[in-house]
Amino acid sequence: MKTYFISDLHLTPSRQDITDCFLNFMETEASHADALYVLGDLFEFWIGDDDSSEFANTIRQAFIKLTDSGVPCYFTQGNRDFLVGKRFAKQTGVTLLDEVAVIDIYGQSAVVLHGDTLCTDDIKYLAFREKVHQPWLQWVFNCIPFFIKKKIVSKVQSDIKDDKQTKSLDIMDVTQKEVENVISANKVDLMIHGHTHRPNIHSFDMNEVAKKRIVLGDWYTQGSVLEFTEQGFELQNRAFGNVFPKDS
Structure with missing residues (x-):
């Protein structure tokens, strides 16, 4: 019995190796x-x-094949795909999760999220995020012809790239205070998220209670997977170009 977690694949036609x-x-x-x-x-x-x-x-067909086979798939919107919506979910059979969701993994409760909202020192990004998550703005954007949306997105991507080059790595990482706030609010001992591209397992105490934060890796140079079983969990890599054997 295994449950998998992935994030930050950044799939694009220009990176066939990742796809x-x-x-x-x-x-x-x-x-x-x-x-x-x-x-x-x-x-x-x-x-x-x-x-x-x-x-x-x-990509849709990959999810359709998975969910049609009976494997449930859950999707949390990230900062790059916050426009994935109900239509995509209906087409593919995936279940859209709330921005912050508590799940059960083999009897253990965990809070899962993309992770961008944990980076509270990145004030400029959080202001941008609040703006683009306004329902009325997303509604207007979705009504625009697709070719015009592509031009708008191209400009936004360029601005984001320029902005990241001027930021320190610390600003783009999570703040421990916000991590603890989310864990406390959701009454769990385990958090799983992506976004920062810094795969690791962090252990710390809150009020003398052991907590863990698992950070998922990105897929820029290799695949990154969190494998969770009843016995425990492990952050694993998947080399590009390798063919994985099917489980028996």
């Missing part, structure tokens, strides 16, 4: 799991559920 690794993982490993959790930034940027490109449809 191939993801599709292979879905076919040979996720298809035999108890569940799959995608904790945001599956895409480099998701322009909207009306994307009918060959690339977008290939």
Whole structure:
């Protein structure tokens, strides 16, 4: 029995190696799991559920095949794919999670989220995030013809890239205070998130109670997977170009 967690794949047509690794993982490993959790930034940027490109449809088909086989798949929106919506969920069979969600993993409660909201020192980004998450603005954007949305997104991506180059790495990491606030508010001992691209398992105490924070890795140079079983969990890598054997 295994449950998998992934995030920060940043899938894009220009990185076929990442896409191939993801599709292979879905076919040979996720298809035999108890569940799959995608904790945001599956895409480099998701322009909207009306994307009918060959690339977008290939990714949809991977999820359709997985959920049709009976494997539940849960999706948390990230800062790159916050426009993944109900239409995508209906098309693929995935279940959209709230921004912060408490789940049960083999009897253990955990809070899962993308992780961008934990980076409270990044004030400029959080202001941008609040703006683009306004329902009325998203509604207007979704009504715009797709080719115009592509131009807008291209400009936004360029601005984001320029902004990141001027920020310190510390600003783009989580703050411990916010981590503890979220854990306390949700009354759990375990947090799982992505976003920071700093895979690690952090252990700390809160009021003399042991807590853990698992950070998922990105897929820029290799696949990164959190494998969770009844016996425990492990952060694992998947080399690009490798074919994973199907579980027996």
